[in-house]
Amino acid sequence: MVTMDSFSITVGWVLLVVTLEAITFHIFYKKTQHICFLTEPDLPFSQYFTIGVLRVLAIIHAAFIIVVISSTYSYVW
């Protein structure tokens, strides 16, 4: 029963994190529609900041938060 509670709460957090990450990235993507971003010599790694790479980074960020939350809940709950 305790494990089930921990699981359902973790699922709730996962859904919240995924939703927030998706919303923030979607808004960011919409806002970049009328801006042309180019490779800039002043900004380190700017050539890697494509919209595709930023999407992958958002997924990695969400995955990181989910892993931290789920591992903490499974251990501490």
Place this chain on the structure above:
Amino acid sequence: MVIARNCTVRANLDFQGKHEGEQFILQFHQHWIRMLWPFLKMLLWNTIIFGIGYSVFFMTDITDAQTIHTTLFFLTVFFVLAQFEFLTRFYRFLLYIIIVTDKKIHRIKKSLILTDDHISMDLWMVQDLRKCQNGILQNVLGYGSIILEAQDTILRMHFTPRIVKKYEKLMHLREQARTQMGYMAGALNHNS
């Protein structure tokens, strides 16, 4: 950045607020140092949250399930908030952009929800062009503020990277734009 859409020639780049006949010269974001404090703040919050979590769950003898669940809930809320605060700051950093053309200077400043600013200023109208670099860090890393004044408008560009080069380039472009405007005014007078 390589998110340029629908452009084959760099000089013909289309961007928000571009007027006909404008030719793209350069663009830049703020210096990366702008992201240092948000990053450190996020690390600090994470350390505090995990420190509190460790001391509460592993260094004390709390057996009450309700207390454990409530503490865990609040620590998770703060952890998620710290993460998304950093993420929105990062997106905001990417959405602040200065675009210089042969005729104008555009400052596009957006945030995810609240801000959507676009200020543009004719280069030939710029009366005063100032460069400020205060402090060791700004001089060592070569960033600072460029302030443009034209009649009632003031355009401040803080955290400008490689400021000396940008300043010289802007001075050169301003003179070029003024020469062009003088030539056009002369041609108009001649025609009338």
